[in-house]
Amino acid sequence: MKLILKGGRVINPAEHFDEVADVLIEDGKIAAVGKDLSAEGAEVYDAAGKIVTPGLIDMHTHFREPGQEAKEDFESGSKAAAAGGYTTVATMPNTKPVVDTAALVRSLEKRAEDVAKVHIRIIGAVTKGQKGQELAELGDMVAAGAVAFSDDGHFDPTAKVLLNAYDYLHTFDKVIINHEEEPSLVEDGVMNEGHCSAMLGMKGRPTVAEDIAVARDILLAEYAGARVHVAHISSGRSVELVREAKKHGIRVTTEVTPHHLTMTDECVNLYDSSTKTNPPLRSQSDVDAMVEGLKDGTIDAIVTDHSPHAQEEKDREYIYAPSGFPGLETAIGVLFTDLCKTGKVDIPTIIEKMTWGPAKAFKLDAGTLSVGANADVTVIDPDLVWTVDPKKFYTRGSHSPFVGRELTGKPVLTIVDGKVVMKDGVVL
Numbered sequence: 249m250k251l252i253l254k255g256g257r258v259i260n261p262a263e264h265f266d267e268v269a270d271v272l273i274e275d276g277k278i279a280a281v282g283k284d285l286s287a288e289g290a291e292v293y294d295a296a297g298k299i300v301t302p303g304l305i306d307m308h309t310h311f312r313e314p315g316q317e318a319k320e321d322f323e324s325g326s327k328a329a330a331a332g333g334y335t336t337v338a339t340m341p342n343t344k345p346v347v348d349t350a351a352l353v354r355s356l357e358k359r360a361e362d363v364a365k366v367h368i369r370i371i372g373a374v375t376k377g378q379k380g381q382e383l384a385e386l387g388d389m390v391a392a393g394a395v396a397f398s399d400d401g402h403f404d405p406t407a408k409v410l411l412n413a414y415d416y417l418h419t420f421d422k423v424i425i426n427h428e429e430e431p432s433l434v435e436d437g438v439m440n441e442g443h444c445s446a447m448l449g450m451k452g453r454p455t456v457a458e459d460i461a462v463a464r465d466i467l468l469a470e471y472a473g474a475r476v477h478v479a480h481i482s483s484g485r486s487v488e489l490v491r492e493a494k495k496h497g498i499r500v501t502t503e504v505t506p507h508h509l510t511m512t513d514e515c516v517n518l519y520d521s522s523t524k525t526n527p528p529l530r531s532q533s534d535v536d537a538m539v540e541g542l543k544d545g546t547i548d549a550i551v552t553d554h555s556p557h558a559q560e561e562k563d564r565e566y567i568y569a570p571s572g573f574p575g576l577e578t579a580i581g582v583l584f585t586d587l588c589k590t591g592k593v594d595i596p597t598i599i600e601k602m603t604w605g606p607a608k609a610f611k612l613d614a615g616t617l618s619v620g621a622n623a624d625v626t627v628i629d630p631d632l633v634w635t636v637d638p639k640k641f642y643t644r645g646s647h648s649p650f651v652g653r654e655l656t657g658k659p660v661l662t663i664v665d666g667k668v669v670m671k672d673g674v675v676l
């Protein structure tokens with residue numbers, strides 16, 4: 249099978265390539281990238297005016313399988329991923345039961361093979377049941393194919409346990425993705441602690457809870473000579489800590505979500521739980537620090553933290569509703585509209601953080617359009633204007649703070665292993 253994407257702006261950050269060119273796909277691989285390639289025998293896709301990128305990668309999604317499939321499963325989640333232009337997603341283990349054994353990793357990989365539209369990589373738990381007390385079957389999960397380890401959703405309070413995990417995973421060169429919140433400082437808090445929480449009379453989650461957790465985990469990684477990845481960074485001070493650590497050669501990487509790059513706690517309205525997320529939406533100075541960190545290379549990746557919940561759970565009062573909202577189908581629209589169109593961040597930087605950046609941080613064989621690479625490709629229409637409507641989502645989650653927003657920019661073609669899985673917003 250041969251497919252040629254003709255005349256798009258091809259952005260391949262792995263090779264610092266940004267030119268109008270053709271991309272030829274043959275037998276599931278990138279066969280050639282260049283000007284005026286022969287289209288003989290190939291199906292032709294006219295990419296003029298569009299952006300052709302490596303398939304997007306999201307290293308932080310929650311697909312709720314096993315145990316909470318009513319919220320999302322691999323089928324609905326991977327359809328949402330394909331609609332959002334993603335070709336690889338990694339799922340977090342905070343499921344019911346927690347993914348903390350090799351048998352679970354293997355069974356999820358089989359599920360992915362059977363039903364998923366895109367590549368799903370499995371993240372295993374660091375500790376048994378994500379309880380922070382005893383290490384999970386880390387080595388066995390590595391052997392079963394786990395791509396990274398995380399107790400996401402929970403901070404591991406005992407430094408010794410985490411140090412053991414660092415030491416052990418160091419031997420396999422696998423990364424721990426740390427959820428950074430010192431628990432005693434965030435208990436019962438539902439939004440960022442600051443002026444807005446005071447005005448609303450709500451208990452806050454202060455940025456210092458994240459900062460001291462990030463500081464501890466960087467120091468532990470330095471001591472162990474291990475790799476640490478800071479999950480969904482949201483505080484300006486934490487970005488400074490990561491920047492400093494990188495300067496000192498400590499092996500730390502980090503990620504940020506579209507909402508922490510574009511929204512503040514001013515958006516919180518107690519009658520709408522769709523802005524409730526963890527870590528919470530922060531202040532404008534934090535958001536500015538995220539954008540700066542993205543541009544100067546401190547932040548390696550953009551992730552969605554796609555966290556769908558059931559409608560009836562999110563329809564509750566702000567303090568009782570669960571944290572999180574779906575993000576796979578809105579990421580490109582939000583980033584292109586609020587960061588690129590406003591001139592804050594250029595398109596190649598955004599693409600790099602969604603492709604080559606995460607591929608490098610997690611040593612994935614993905615995220616590039618180099619000749620011979622797997623043909624995972626995304627085509628984005630940067631001028632397509634659309635309105636976020638949850639009725640059109642593929643995800644089962646419907647509450648998103650972006651609902652009703654008019655966005656500019658949308659993926660229009662997603663190709664996985666050379667096969668078109670989404671065209672013009674329709675998952676095939």
Ligand SMILES: NC(=O)N[C@@H](CC(=O)O)C(=O)O
Nearest residue numbers: 310400401525526555571572
């Ligand atoms: N990001 C969220 O607000 N929620 C996550 C878990 C978490 O990271 O707290 C979820 O699994 O729903």
